[in-house]
Amino acid sequence: MEHKPECCDFCSSSGVSVRFETQQFEYGGGDDAVLLTVDVPVYHCAACDSSYTGEEAEDIRHAAVCRHLGRLTPEDIRAFRDQYSLTQSDMADLTGHGIASIKRWETGNQIQNLAIDRYLRLARIPQNIQLLKQMESARHSEPAFKTNLDARQLQESLDFKLRPSKQHKVA
Template sequence: MVGKLARCVECGAKVNWITGPVEWDVKGERIAVDKVEHGICSVCGETYFSEGVSSDVQRRAVDAYKSAHGLLSGAEIRLLRQRLGLSQARFEQLIGAGPKTVVRWENGTVFQNRTVDTLMRVLRDYPQVAQDLLRRVDA
């Protein structure tokens, strides 16, 4: 929602703006995200976010989910890729992922499965494996 609404678009009641926790659904789990500025309708309970806030909440919720399930965060994936000196497209070639997959992992809009997460941990811990795999990709 753009800006801070004064009135609920659902019922017309006053929207109260607060900073506090909100819950976000990630793969069927409700994840609490702290310190989020949001509006709540005083009558129907509808929740509103200022522009850009919902994408930040989604990213933070996905990172919390990843942490709780032992998966690399978007920031950790970005750091790994940068340490290997690879662009997102080149990293996708290395691990056999589709176009724009790495950007989505890094931004927290989607996340990797456990198998790919394990592969990325191997590449992080043994960077020479990445070089060997890249030679095979280029062959």
């Protein structure tokens, strides 16, 4: 989603135009470094002759890295949530991943590792999302731990105390 600035970031002039430019950037380091190519919006101010990119360009570069790594992009993850009308909190409950992680993946602050990426791809399948919903529902309907103790056993378990540990001298 392109967002043309109303004024120049440098001189505040309103004479800003936008054009798409093909750029290359290096991802990785050493022998693993690769050159990725993207088309990004570049803003140009006629008043001060400055050219610059914005947040959209960073999002495009991030998506290119995700595609290079074979990972879902932030947009893909948001689309998955939207497809099933899930909030970030709902998705966290459903998948067992923390809401902070989901926010980082969707904002592009972190790329999910391979195992999580595969899990998210599998979770997008309708039968699997249904299974996850059933698992989450069952998790809330049964106590996490239950036992059948008579009154005497219950009292003994309540009276249980750990023994103090013996201090060992280190030579």
